[in-house]
Amino acid sequence: MAQPNGYSSRKRRYRYQQQPAGTKPAEKRLPKIFFCGDPHGQFDQINWAATQFKPDAVVILGDLQPAAPIEEVLGPALAVTQVWWIPGNHDTDTEEIYDRLWKGPIAAHNLNGRVVNIAGVSIAGLGGVFRGQIWMPDGPVNYQSPAEFLQNASRVNTWRGGLPRRHRSSIFPSVYQALMRQRADILVTHEAAGCHKKGFEAIDRLARAMKVKRIFHGHQHEDVTFAPYKGLRVRAVGFRGVVDIEGNVIVEAQIDPRDLLVMQQAGMEPSPEVFDTIDRMPIVDIFSSHPVRRGEKGPFRDRRRDEPRKDGRPRQPRRSKDRK
Ligand SMILES: [Fe+2]
Numbered sequence: 001m002a003q004p005n006g007y008s009s010r011k012r013r014y015r016y017q018q019q020p021a022g023t024k025p026a027e028k029r030l031p032k033i034f035f036c037g038d039p040h041g042q043f044d045q046i047n048w049a050a051t052q053f054k055p056d057a058v059v060i061l062g063d064l065q066p067a068a069p070i071e072e073v074l075g076p077a078l079a080v081t082q083v084w085w086i087p088g089n090h091d092t093d094t095e096e097i098y099d100r101l102w103k104g105p106i107a108a109h110n111l112n113g114r115v116v117n118i119a120g121v122s123i124a125g126l127g128g129v130f131r132g133q134i135w136m137p138d139g140p141v142n143y144q145s146p147a148e149f150l151q152n153a154s155r156v157n158t159w160r161g162g163l164p165r166r167h168r169s170s171i172f173p174s175v176y177q178a179l180m181r182q183r184a185d186i187l188v189t190h191e192a193a194g195c196h197k198k199g200f201e202a203i204d205r206l207a208r209a210m211k212v213k214r215i216f217h218g219h220q221h222e223d224v225t226f227a228p229y230k231g232l233r234v235r236a237v238g239f240r241g242v243v244d245i246e247g248n249v250i251v252e253a254q255i256d257p258r259d260l261l262v263m264q265q266a267g268m269e270p271s272p273e274v275f276d277t278i279d280r281m282p283i284v285d286i287f288s289s290h291p292v293r294r295g296e297k298g299p300f301r302d303r304r305r306d307e308p309r310k311d312g313r314p315r316q317p318r319r320s321k322d323r324k
């Protein structure tokens with residue numbers, strides 16, 4: 001089966017399939033769980049990875065922005081595996097997006113604010129983002145909990161009789177502190193940990209308190225491994241990328257279209273590698289739930305970050321200059 005980026009799967013068999021069971025009897029065999037960076041309305045990469053490798057589970061790290069019902073956009077993945085998710089800041093942008101996630105077929109698989117045993121691994125979720133109106137670490141707490149916010153709701157807009165929709169993707173201290181009292185193997189967040197220049201040490205403190213070993217996060221649209229970091233492995237999963245539980249690339253992340261725009265506006269010439277991706281990239285307004293693709297070509301890059309370039313030079317991790 002061909003990858004959505006045109007790559008032949010026969011050239012790169014997934015290593016879990018190559019490793020015979022029992023070859024490392026003393027080592028705990030990690031489950032095949034895939035972690036998926038911000039889809040922003042596009043799910044082909046997740047459906048492809050799920051149907052090709054049949055993972056035990058996939059976890060989507062926020063900013064799903066489904067443009068159609070979940071059973072349509074994630075149908076192939078749902079047919080072969082369990083799909084878990086945390087909300088991102090854009091998942092409360094519209095009523096349609098909110099209802100597809102919070103009321104659709106994966107509503108009960110929202111990991112935000114809880115720890116769930118998934119395929120034998122305990123995974124904690126902290127979705128959403130820090131917002132100053134609620135709490136911006138390490139500043140003062142304006143509202144400890146949704147209940148406290150609503151007590152003052154006479155001066156603010158409520159939505160459907162409860163929190164404003166926007167704050168349903170905001171991090172409240174009460175949710176954060178409840179997680180701190182629990183233990184987990186893995187923490188998934190939308191916000192980045194402190195190792196990222198726009199990350200939060202509050203995420204580091206949460207990971208330490210929960211004694212997690214690994215953090216996977218989205219939001220920054222960068223595909224980077226920070227390890228070791230404070231005794232943790234932190235995996236930033238890039239825009240529409242998919243990685244396994246050890247951080248290995250399953251589907252390579254795409255360039256954030258906004259990064260390309262920033263480079264062009266700054267008069268910078270993107271590297272040849274970036275140009276390679278352009279005619280395969282969708283033109284997407286990622287603040288909209290309706291992606292528009294250029295032509296009929298597939299949206300994915302045709303090469304993997306862990307393969308050498310044609311001239312033999314190693315590929316470098318991609319770091320964005322501007323985070324949004
Ligand atoms: Fe985000």
Ligand SMILES: [Fe+2]
Pocket residue numbers: 038040062063088219220221
């Ligand atoms: Fe995002």
